[in-house]
Amino acid sequence: MDRSQLEAMIELAQKGIVEKSRVGTIRNPDGDHKGRFVLFHAAMSFCSQKVRATLAQRGAAFKSNEMLILGRRLPDGALIPAENYSPDYVRLRLLGREVMKGPLVEAYSGISSVSAAGLDPCAVPTLVDLDTAEVIVDSLRICIHIDAVLPGSNRLIPVDARQLKNVRRQLRAVDLTPHPGLLYGFHPEDDRRPEPIKQAMSSVYEEKIEALNSLIKANEENCELAAAYQAKIAKEAGGKDLRRDPGFQIKLRGSTRNILLGLDADLRQNHYDWLCAPHLTLADLFWGVSLVRLKYLGLASLWGDLPTIDAYLKRLLELPSIQSEVLASTISSMPPSDHLAA
Numbered sequence: 001m002d003r004s005q006l007e008a009m010i011e012l013a014q015k016g017i018v019e020k021s022r023v024g025t026i027r028n029p030d031g032d033h034k035g036r037f038v039l040f041h042a043a044m045s046f047c048s049q050k051v052r053a054t055l056a057q058r059g060a061a062f063k064s065n066e067m068l069i070l071g072r073r074l075p076d077g078a079l080i081p082a083e084n085y086s087p088d089y090v091r092l093r094l095l096g097r098e099v100m101k102g103p104l105v106e107a108y109s110g111i112s113s114v115s116a117a118g119l120d121p122c123a124v125p126t127l128v129d130l131d132t133a134e135v136i137v138d139s140l141r142i143c144i145h146i147d148a149v150l151p152g153s154n155r156l157i158p159v160d161a162r163q164l165k166n167v168r169r170q171l172r173a174v175d176l177t178p179h180p181g182l183l184y185g186f187h188p189e190d191d192r193r194p195e196p197i198k199q200a201m202s203s204v205y206e207e208k209i210e211a212l213n214s215l216i217k218a219n220e221e222n223c224e225l226a227a228a229y230q231a232k233i234a235k236e237a238g239g240k241d242l243r244r245d246p247g248f249q250i251k252l253r254g255s256t257r258n259i260l261l262g263l264d265a266d267l268r269q270n271h272y273d274w275l276c277a278p279h280l281t282l283a284d285l286f287w288g289v290s291l292v293r294l295k296y297l298g299l300a301s302l303w304g305d306l307p308t309i310d311a312y313l314k315r316l317l318e319l320p321s322i323q324s325e326v327l328a329s330t331i332s333s334m335p336p337s338d339h340l341a342a
């Protein structure tokens with residue numbers, strides 16, 4: 001697909017965003033590479049936060065299309081679907097899937113790792129690189145792409161083989177942390193999420209499935225689109241079944257704790273200034289996003305006995321990219337959390 005066809009598809013996808021103030025705004029306006037990157041994202045989405053933090057850290061401007069990723073019910077009972085379900089946005093995202101050649105998501109796992117769980121065709125973020133005429137999906141692939149194509153000495157992916165191997169291991173650890181499961185799920189004994197989150201999560205899956213079913217009806221003639229919506233329903237229906245499953249929720253906490261124990265061990269053995277290298281790497285940014293999200297959810301208790309993680313988070317929070325794209329973004333787009341304020 002050439003650049004002009006891609007631009008036409010971007011324009012169509014932008015039409016699914018209701019408030020025009022959220023469409024096409026230039027972010028990091030003093031940065032380089034204006035006109036190159038177009039990002040569809042959401043302020044509250046931790047996967048989008050990874051991408052925005054990477055763009056900020058690499059000093060790259062981008063055209064921001066900020067989507068509302070939760071549907072809402074009007075007083076008359078009508079359901080407004082999330083903006084990321086709009087057919088033209090999903091079509092754009094499916095172009096990214098063609099390049100990736102991976103399967104669509106088929107079931108719920110509580111993690112959103114594309115390599116482990118398949119591609120969610122209705123999710124954010126999606127990046128368009130107009131210089132290479134590529135649509136890129138999966139925050140991990142997007143961040144690696146951004147870092148690889150931008151010139152400069154402040155690269156986030158090291159070239160040294162040992163450092164690179166460690167960065168990849170850390171990125172995988174964050175990718176496999178069940179952030180969505182922890183955000184959407186009700187822990188049987190120790191649910192510390194802010195009240196408005198608990199309330200929203202009591203009906204979120206039902207609303208998602210209802211919206212997706214109407215979209216299938218409205219787009220029956222388009223097999224590819226209907227299959228994409230069907231895949232999304234399979235995932236969300238699984239989430240609905242496991243949302244209050246005590247065994248599943250306890251397992252998610254357990255796997256998160258194990259991942260954090262790995263981080264603690266790596267931090268304690270580390271000889272570098274940052275986690276994987278003498279300089280900041282993508283691994284540090286990803287951990288910044290992950291730890292802020294876990295803290296927001298009241299899960300800093302999972303590293304309560306691991307002071308190295310607290311000290312690491314404190315350092316990450318000094319980075320302007322983490323402050324603006326993760327911390328401030330979380331605070332401005334999500335209900336207040338006592339845990340994060342503290």
Ligand SMILES: N[C@@H](CCC(=O)N[C@@H](CS)C(=O)NCC(=O)O)C(=O)O
Binds near residue numbers: 045048125138
């Ligand atoms: N691993 C994928 C996950 C994408 C994903 O699950 N995005 C979430 C926000 S972090 C989303 O769009 N949620 C809205 C929905 O699924 O309806 C990525 O990194 O791009």
